[in-house]
Amino acid sequence: MxxxxxxxxxxxxxxxxxxxxxxxxxxxxxxxxxxxxxxxxxxxxxxxxxxxxxxxxxxxxxxxxxxxxxxxxxxxxxxxxxxxxxxxxxxxxxxxxxxxxxxxxxxxxxxxxxxxxxxxxxxxxxxxxxxxxxxxxxxAGHTPEAPARAFPELTAREREILDLIAQGLSNPQITARLFLSPKTVRNHISSIFAKLQVADRSQAIVRAREAGLG
Structure with missing residues (x-):
């Protein structure tokens, strides 16, 4: 062998x-x-x-x-x-x-x-x-914490945007998908980075994917 x-x-x-x-x-x-x-x-x-x-x-x-x-x-x-x-x-x-x-x-x-x-x-x-x-x-049915609740500090909209970031979508793509203004998307992303204490998009993607998002 x-x-x-x-x-x-x-x-x-x-x-x-x-x-x-x-x-x-x-x-x-x-x-x-x-x-x-x-x-x-x-x-x-x-x-x-x-x-x-x-x-x-x-x-x-x-x-x-x-x-x-x-x-x-x-x-x-x-x-x-x-x-x-x-x-x-x-x-x-x-x-x-x-x-x-x-x-x-x-x-x-x-x-x-x-x-x-x-x-x-x-x-x-x-x-x-x-x-x-x-x-x-x-x-057996005793499931761990659901991925959507992995970041309780985020709002539902912020979790939604984080999930899209983890999927690899750019800001313009997120804007088009959610029918939001570019400024609103930028503000949400800034808030996400601050709450997750990450420095950039790549770090946010790692955190999100570790939690099952994306």
Whole structure:
């Protein structure tokens, strides 16, 4: 059987070193490369074409969620396994919406991490027990907070405009879609940026897509 090629995307050198040592000692698994930022993960995945990407969520630059989405846009056959400290509903379901095939916590046993890598490499979906309980609860009807309520500080109109921004629409396109004046759209967007504490449109798009908008 061909060795599974794994890309490690994590900004913590000690954790990367631990994963590299773990994978290097296991037959059938090969470290194809490493990335320390979200954008680097996207670029290295495109260049190296790994079978599995181990993705941290909190990455410098673009988040692990957005990096996952961009990786899978260009390499849909890659399996992204989220390896993170976060097990809250928002993180879990944002990762699933982005296309991650697995989700394990950083405190998982080494064998559990290895099993997850192999499962994702086979195209299976796998979650650590704590995360699996959240997923089961979701499908049982106990849904997490709806994406439209992800930003309670925004008005209904502002959420609508943020959703259109996340879809990639320009200001003139939003103006035409909502039958608003250009000035009104600009004012709404300024208000959105201030409330979300983002500096520009790209940061707003990342926040919106992480919450399931767009």
């Amino acid at each position: 061909n060795s599974l090629r794994v890309l490690i995307a994590d900004d913590h050198p000690v954790f990367r070193s631990g994963l590299r040592a773990l994978l290097g000692a296991v037959p059938g698994l090969t470290v194809a490369g490493e990335a320390t930022t979200g954008q680097e993960a996207v670029d290295r995945a495109a260049a190296l074409r790994p079978d599995v990407v181990l993705m941290d969520l909190q990455m410098p630059g673009i988040s692990g969620i957005e990096a996952t989405r961009r990786i899978l846009e260009h390499a849909p056959d890659a399996g992204v396994l989220v390896v993170t400290m976060y097990e809250d509903d928002h993180s879990v379901f944002a990762a699933m919406r982005a296309g991650a095939k697995g989700y394990v916590l950083k405190d998982a046993d080494e064998e559990d991490v290895l099993d997850a890598i192999r499962a994702v490499g086979r195209g299976e979906a796998i979650f650590s027990p704590a995360v699996a309980r959240r997923v089961l609860a979701f499908f």
